Amino acid sequence: MLLKSQHFLSHLSRAFAALFLLLVSGAAWAQTSPVPPASTTPQSSRPNVETPKPATAISYSAVHVDGPFIAMTFDDGPSEKLTPELLDILAAHHIHATFFVIGENAERAPQIVQRAVKEGHEIGNHSWSHPAFAKMSDPAVRRELQKTDDVIHAAIGHSPVLLRPPYGSITARQKQWIHAEFGYRIILWDVDPLDWKRPGPSVVESRIVRQTRPGSIILSHDIHPGTIKAMPETFDKLQAKGFKFVTVSELIAMGKPMAPLETGPENTNPSPSSAASMSPSATPSPSLTNP
Numbered sequence: 001m002l003l004k005s006q007h008f009l010s011h012l013s014r015a016f017a018a019l020f021l022l023l024v025s026g027a028a029w030a031q032t033s034p035v036p037p038a039s040t041t042p043q044s045s046r047p048n049v050e051t052p053k054p055a056t057a058i059s060y061s062a063v064h065v066d067g068p069f070i071a072m073t074f075d076d077g078p079s080e081k082l083t084p085e086l087l088d089i090l091a092a093h094h095i096h097a098t099f100f101v102i103g104e105n106a107e108r109a110p111q112i113v114q115r116a117v118k119e120g121h122e123i124g125n126h127s128w129s130h131p132a133f134a135k136m137s138d139p140a141v142r143r144e145l146q147k148t149d150d151v152i153h154a155a156i157g158h159s160p161v162l163l164r165p166p167y168g169s170i171t172a173r174q175k176q177w178i179h180a181e182f183g184y185r186i187i188l189w190d191v192d193p194l195d196w197k198r199p200g201p202s203v204v205e206s207r208i209v210r211q212t213r214p215g216s217i218i219l220s221h222d223i224h225p226g227t228i229k230a231m232p233e234t235f236d237k238l239q240a241k242g243f244k245f246v247t248v249s250e251l252i253a254m255g256k257p258m259a260p261l262e263t264g265p266e267n268t269n270p271s272p273s274s275a276a277s278m279s280p281s282a283t284p285s286p287s288l289t290n291p
């Protein structure tokens with residue numbers, strides 16, 4: 001970062017303001033709550049940094065980050081056969097991922113969930129039996145979440161903080177009460193290789209590599225052999241492009257407000273390509289045929 005010395009103090013104070021806003025608001029780009037660019041707007045056009053306060057983001061399909069960070073996610077496991085193979089591949093590439101586990105599977109193989117956490121991965125809730133929440137009653141959704149939360153807690157000693165609703169099926173109202181009751185953030189995705197259709201490892205790899213941007217949350221499933229076969233080359237290619245893998249919670253913690261559209265003389269250091277590449281149009285339209 002190059003700062004002209006005469007502007008250093010103002011940059012410094014704005015950096016602290018940005019940090020403060022980030023801490024108090026959990027501000028990050030999220031599909032449901034665009035964040036006003038207060039912290040990077042030039043002083044002259046920013047009469048009041050305190051208002052409007054960005055709503056706390058509870059739902060993400062990607063995160064606006066200032067750097068080449070991405071989160072790889074694996075749903076529907078653990079698979080007693082495939083997930084350990086995947087953990088070996090992740091370890092060999094020094095990559096931390098996020099596993100959205102199904103409660104039924106986690107109960108059957110808690111030792112795999114434990115191993116994943118021990119090796120630096122994050123565990124999220126993906127329901128007990130993989131139903132589509134949007135069509136369900138609140139008590140039925142609550143049972144799906146609580147049973148899975150209990151199994152994860154029993155395996156790793158703490159509850160998850162993330163939920164991926166099966167099929168991405170969830171209403172705005174459900175997001176609100178689930179976040180209020182369980183404290184979960186709702187995690188969707190912006191990269192979908194459709195690996196559940198089993199198109200073959202090279203197709204899975206090329207779709208992921210082509211679609212991934214800074215801040216991407218990549219969907220895949222550790223229950224399909226072709227997905228596991230695709231991963232070594234996928235990881236090689238993404239790392240060769242300079243991407244760095246973090247867990248979803250780490251990615252969210254790196255979230256920044258969106259860069260301002262206008263560029264004044266004070267804005268000598270706008271965030272790079274990530275702002276332009278992250279478009280709300282990347283919001284997924286999950287298909288109910290997706291396992």
Ligand SMILES: [Zn+2]
Nearest residue numbers: 075076166291
């Ligand atoms: Zn799933």
